[in-house]
Structures are given as structure tokens and as C-alpha cells.
Amino acid sequence: MIIEVIAYTLSDALIAARNGADRLEVITAPSEGGLTPSLGLVQAIREQVDIDIRVMIRPHSRNFIYTNEDIAVMERDIAIFRSLGVSGLVTGALTPQGDIDTVALERLLSAAEDLAITFHRAIDEAADLEQAIYTLGQYPQITHILTSGGQSSVLNATDIIERLRLVAKQQGITLLPGAGLHIDALETFLRQTSVQEFHIGSAARQGGSIMNPVDADMLSTIRRIADQF
Incomplete structure (x- = not known):
């Protein structure tokens, strides 16, 4: 079971890496859902x-x-982070109609070259979640889709997550x-959905708040639970 943990300070990253995280999503502005x-x-x-x-590209x-100007800035950020040797990027783009913006996405993927890409929770605002996954399946660079199943909490979307997991799996x-x-x-949740990876923010932090530091004991507990699967 793979655990991804949000990190927006160096201390977060060090504590997470030492206490069971397999992957970090590095962001800033956690109260805004994460920015570059x-x-x-x-x-x-x-x-x-x-x-x-x-690394988040938002x-x-x-x-x-x-806009084109936004995408140009994102391309510059991608080039910088790619030069640092990061494992991958987290990004996403939608059209005003709620479809995947393939024009913007293809520009970002081109800038990323061979880096792995997670399409982030922009997908939760898509008009059709399944169709969005089929669209993303056209791009081999996209290895992960971060989603709450279109709900404010993933715990309200267990049936949706299990269905989307199978759709995504078909798309690789x-x-x-x-x-x-x-x-x-x-x-x-893990038992009901059969997922093999999950993303943790507030649950691994002091007081259960995204604005607090990562808590080593809480993350270690999450690791022990995950290791049962």
C-alpha cells in the first residue's frame, strides 16, 4: 500500500519520510488546496x-x-523542477465546460518530458468523471489521478471511488x-474500495488540521493500518 503525504515545509517532508510516507506531494498554500x-x-x-x-504545478x-499566460508560467516552473530531478509533477486543467483541457494539458506534458504526472483534483470539478478519466487515458505520462470522487470528502464516495478505480485501471x-x-x-475505506494507494493531508497532522505540522505518531498509525492491506 502506497501512502502519499502532503508536505509544504522541509520539516513536514522529513517527518513524513521517516514515518511511513512513500511519496510526497510538495505544495504551498495548503488552505487554498495547494499551489506551486x-x-x-x-x-x-x-x-x-x-x-x-x-511537485504541484498550479x-x-x-x-x-x-490562460495562455498561465500556461507559459507553468511551463517555466516545470522546466525548473525537472532540472532538479524531482520524481514527477501534480497538475491539471479544465475547459469552461468542465472537460479536460487537452490543449493546455498537452503543453504541460510536453514541458514535463519524461516526468510522471498526477492529474489533481481539478477532475472533481469535471462535468463527467468517467469521461475525464477516458480522456486522461490517452496520455501515458499520466500515472495517477487524485480525486475525492467529486465529493467534498472521499468518505462520501466509496462506491464512486471503487467504480472509478476500475475505469482508471483499464486506462493504465x-x-x-x-x-x-x-x-x-x-x-x-481501504477494505471497501480495494485501492492500492491513498493521499493524506490533515489526517497525518497535529490536531487533524492541514495548517499544523505532520505528526510522526499519527502517520506511523496510518502506516500500520495501510500495512494490513
């Missing part, structure tokens, strides 16, 4: 952490509809459920 982190933060994590590091929190993509998971519900 600083170069200095990613450099420091890359130098001191040895696990899979995926220039603003206004929406997931990007790993579904990565996240948002709203907490320790007390984790074992039941």
Missing part, C-alpha cells in the same frame, strides 16, 4: 529526502481554467483517493 511551491523548498527537500517527490487558486492509471480521509475511517 518555492524553488528553495523543493531544492531542500530534494537534497534531504530520498523518496518519490511530486499558478493560482482562482479556478482550473488557465492508478486512482489516488484523497480529501477527508481520517484514521478512524481509513481501514474501512
Whole structure:
């Protein structure tokens, strides 16, 4: 079972890596759902952490509809992070109609070259989740889709997650459920959905708040639960 943990400080990253995280999603602005982190933060994590590091590429929190100027900025960020040797990137783009913006996506994938890509929770705002997954299946670089099943909490979407997991698997993509998971519900959720990876933010933090540091004991507990599967 693969555990991905949000990190937006070097301390987060170090604690997560030492206490059971398999992969980090590196962001800034957690209260806004995550934005592109600083170069200095990613450099420091890359130098001191040895696990899979995926960096958020999201220039603003206004929406997931990007202008040509937005995309140009994202391409520059991608080039910088690619040069640091990160494992992959986390990004996504939609059209005003709620479809995957394939024009924007193809520009981002071209800039990423051979880096693995997670399409982030922009998909939860798509008009048709299954159709969005079929569209993403056209791009071999996209290895993961981070989703709450279109709900505010993934715990309200267990049936949806299981259905989408199978659709994604057919497309060669790993579904990565996240948002709203907490320790007390984790074992039941994993049993009900048969997922092989999951994404943790608040559940691994002091007081269960995304604004607090990663808690080593809480993450170790999550690791023990995950290791049962």
C-alpha cells in the first residue's frame, strides 16, 4: 500500500519520510488546496529526502481554467523542477465546460518530458468523471489521478471511488483517493474500495488540521493500518 503525504515545509517532508510516507506531494498554500511551491523548498527537500517527490504545478487558486499566460508560467516552473530531478509533477486543467483541457494539458506534458504526472483534483470539478478519466487515458505520462470522487470528502464516495478505480485501471492509471480521509475511517475505506494507494493531508497532522505540522505518531498509525492491506 502506497501512502502519499502532503508536505509544504522541509520539516513536514522529513517527518513524513521517516514515518511511513512513500511519496510526497510538495505544495504551498495548503488552505487554498495547494499551489506551486518555492524553488528553495523543493531544492531542500530534494537534497534531504530520498523518496518519490511530486511537485504541484498550479499558478493560482482562482479556478482550473488557465490562460495562455498561465500556461507559459507553468511551463517555466516545470522546466525548473525537472532540472532538479524531482520524481514527477501534480497538475491539471479544465475547459469552461468542465472537460479536460487537452490543449493546455498537452503543453504541460510536453514541458514535463519524461516526468510522471498526477492529474489533481481539478477532475472533481469535471462535468463527467468517467469521461475525464477516458480522456486522461490517452496520455501515458499520466500515472495517477487524485480525486475525492467529486465529493467534498472521499468518505462520501466509496462506491464512486471503487467504480472509478476500475475505469482508471483499464486506462493504465492508478486512482489516488484523497480529501477527508481520517484514521478512524481509513481501514474501512481501504477494505471497501480495494485501492492500492491513498493521499493524506490533515489526517497525518497535529490536531487533524492541514495548517499544523505532520505528526510522526499519527502517520506511523496510518502506516500500520495501510500495512494490513
